[in-house]
Amino acid sequence: MDFDGEACLATLEAMSAQALDDLAFGVVRMRDDGEVVAYNAWESKLAGLSKERVLARNFFSQVAPCTNNYLVAERFMNEPELDATLDYIFTLRMKPTAVRLRLLRSASAAHIYLLVKR
Amino acid sequence: MNSESVASEEESLLQFVYQFPVAVLRMSGAGVIDLMNPRAVGLLMGLGLPFQPDQGWVILEALDPTLCNLVRAQLLDPGLVAEQRPVERCDPQGRPRHLALTAIVVNADSCMVVIEDITSRVLQERQLAHERQSLAIVLEALQGYFVLMLDLDLRITQPNPSIERLFGHGATIVGRACQELLLSESGQPADLAVKAEQAIRQGWASFEAEYRCADGTVIWGDTMLTTIVDEAGAPSAFVIVARDVSERHRREEALIDAALTDPLTGVLNRRGLAARVAPWLEEARAGKALKISALALDIDFFKRVNDRHGHDGGDAVLRHLGQLLTSQFRRGDIVARLGGEEFVVLLRDAPEAIATTLAERMRHLLEHTPLAWKDETITVTTSIGVASGAGLVEVELLLHDADLALYRAKAEGRNRVVGL
Numbered sequence: 001m002d003f004d005g006e007a008c009l010a011t012l013e014a015m016s017a018q019a020l021d022d023l024a025f026g027v028v029r030m031r032d033d034g035e036v037v038a039y040n041a042w043e044s045k046l047a048g049l050s051k052e053r054v055l056a057r058n059f060f061s062q063v064a065p066c067t068n069n070y071l072v073a074e075r076f077m078n079e080p081e082l083d084a085t086l087d088y089i090f091t092l093r094m095k096p097t098a099v100r101l102r103l104l105r106s107a108s109a110a111h112i113y114l115l116v117k118r
Numbered sequence: 119m120n121s122e123s124v125a126s127e128e129e130s131l132l133q134f135v136y137q138f139p140v141a142v143l144r145m146s147g148a149g150v151i152d153l154m155n156p157r158a159v160g161l162l163m164g165l166g167l168p169f170q171p172d173q174g175w176v177i178l179e180a181l182d183p184t185l186c187n188l189v190r191a192q193l194l195d196p197g198l199v200a201e202q203r204p205v206e207r208c209d210p211q212g213r214p215r216h217l218a219l220t221a222i223v224v225n226a227d228s229c230m231v232v233i234e235d236i237t238s239r240v241l242q243e244r245q246l247a248h249e250r251q252s253l254a255i256v257l258e259a260l261q262g263y264f265v266l267m268l269d270l271d272l273r274i275t276q277p278n279p280s281i282e283r284l285f286g287h288g289a290t291i292v293g294r295a296c297q298e299l300l301l302s303e304s305g306q307p308a309d310l311a312v313k314a315e316q317a318i319r320q321g322w323a324s325f326e327a328e329y330r331c332a333d334g335t336v337i338w339g340d341t342m343l344t345t346i347v348d349e350a351g352a353p354s355a356f357v358i359v360a361r362d363v364s365e366r367h368r369r370e371e372a373l374i375d376a377a378l379t380d381p382l383t384g385v386l387n388r389r390g391l392a393a394r395v396a397p398w399l400e401e402a403r404a405g406k407a408l409k410i411s412a413l414a415l416d417i418d419f420f421k422r423v424n425d426r427h428g429h430d431g432g433d434a435v436l437r438h439l440g441q442l443l444t445s446q447f448r449r450g451d452i453v454a455r456l457g458g459e460e461f462v463v464l465l466r467d468a469p470e471a472i473a474t475t476l477a478e479r480m481r482h483l484l485e486h487t488p489l490a491w492k493d494e495t496i497t498v499t500t501s502i503g504v505a506s507g508a509g510l511v512e513v514e515l516l517l518h519d520a521d522l523a524l525y526r527a528k529a530e531g532r533n534r535v536v537g538l
Contacts, residue, residue, distance in 0.1 A: 048129060049129060049132060049133060049136075053129065062137065064136065065137060065156045065157050066156030066157065066160040066163075067156075068160055069160050069163060069164040070164065071163055089159045089169050090159070091136075091155055091158070091159055094154065095152065095153065096153075096154050096169075098171075
């Protein structure tokens with residue numbers, strides 16, 4: 001699967017954590033309150049944070065506070081059906097890095113997803 | 119240290135920096151941001167400002183044009199450019215955000231900018247200032263009331279218009295013990311600490327007390343002392359709200375005075391004497407060693423004055439003696455007219471020798487202070503009997519002894535002082 005693919009959410013939901021690690025872009029799988037359920041290898045490497053430090057924490061407030069605003073976190077909270085792509089800056093290892101984000105949420109899926117691509 | 123633990127430490131440091139609650143960024147002299155924390159991105163994006171890494175100067179210009187110029191001007195002169203500069207910006211939703219900006223030039227090719235979002239603090243401070251202002255207006259408008267803010271040690275913490283207006287105390291009152299302002303009904307300081315304990319127990323305590331003004335006058339306050347508690351419910355301060363009831367007290371005192379005073383001479387009447395001497399006897403009963411001396415005075419040949427000058431003349435003589443007595447004895451002494459031309463003076467803690475000296479001085483004064491009345495001059499004398507008693511619990515015996523001495527003074531030829 002790829003970053004821009006159709007029916008992405010259903011595909012991601014079906015994938016195991018190991019399968020997510022094989023993807024060539026970052027994937028953060030969360031409960032709808034932002035608690036991290038899966039954090040794939042690509043994202044872990046880019047951010048410089050091991051999975052153990054991230055899993056079970058709140059992504060927006062404790063892991064990546066740069067997303068805790070109306071552009072990312074508030075959209076997840078406010079839009080039950082969400083599939084949006086936007087240009088963003090991540091400060092990976094404090095270096096400002098242009099990234100592309102995809103925000104995914106649906107009533108039909110148990111998790112919400114943040115996809116990150118350089 | 120092996121590479122694994124270095125990596126772990128680096129990761130820990132990264133996580134710490136990621137969670138830093140203040141926005142920090144570093145940029146080169148050319149305006150390229152090489153380091154910034156997540157909070158910086160979140161804050162700039164949240165404000166709808168540019169945040170591209172090569173746009174350092176554009177970002178700074180958009181945040182605060184003045185600071186941007188200051189930093190540019192100081193690039194060759196490393197150091198602190200500005201600390202916590204307040205800036206107000208609206209976010210894309212039109213909500214005002216308050217920021218505090220700090221900028222440091224490290225060297226010509228590196229400067230650091232720290233951005234704090236102090237919106238909630240500023241709004242809180244505004245709310246507080248608003249409440250303070252409202253309170254000040256209320257205090258200004260509350261005629262006849264005054265408010266004292268106290269800390270737990272019962273010291274006054276803030277000046278306010280009501281204190282200034284009623285007491286004439288300005289800001290110098292701050293830090294003084296409230297106790298210093300207070301007198302109780304008996305003239306002894308009211309024990310504010312006891313009231314405070316009561317206020318802590320039940321939330322409030324009410325009492326009447328006299329408050330001293332800057333000019334020495336006194337205000338009667340119908341007082342409510344209330345405890346202020348902190349978030350945990352523990353007492354943190356007190357507030358006194360008091361109604362100025364001085365006018366009512368003056369009226370009551372005037373009524374009491376009227377009942378206890380002889381209207382002709384202005385000295386106490388028989389009831390007044392009993393009321394004033396009661397606390398002395400109370401102390402004596404409580405075991406305090408107390409010596410009271412009594413002077414019984416009777417104007418010599420008063421009937422002749424009445425016969426010659428009429429009752430008006432007699433009254434003028436009585437007033438004359440009343441005034442002389444009032445001027446000669448201390449406030450703490452008791453001067454009373456018992457009826458007719460009979461007066462009594464009670465002295466506290468005065469041995470008989472001193473009482474006799476005072477009596478003699480009084481006798482001499484009356485004899486040598488003639489009264490100018492109408493076109494005439496009236497000169498009268500008085501006989502005085504002196505008696506003293508220690509450990510008295512009743513005043514009647516003492517008055518009786520003084521009367522006996524007075525009787526002797528009359529018998530021995532009048533215009534003289536005789537001790538028992």
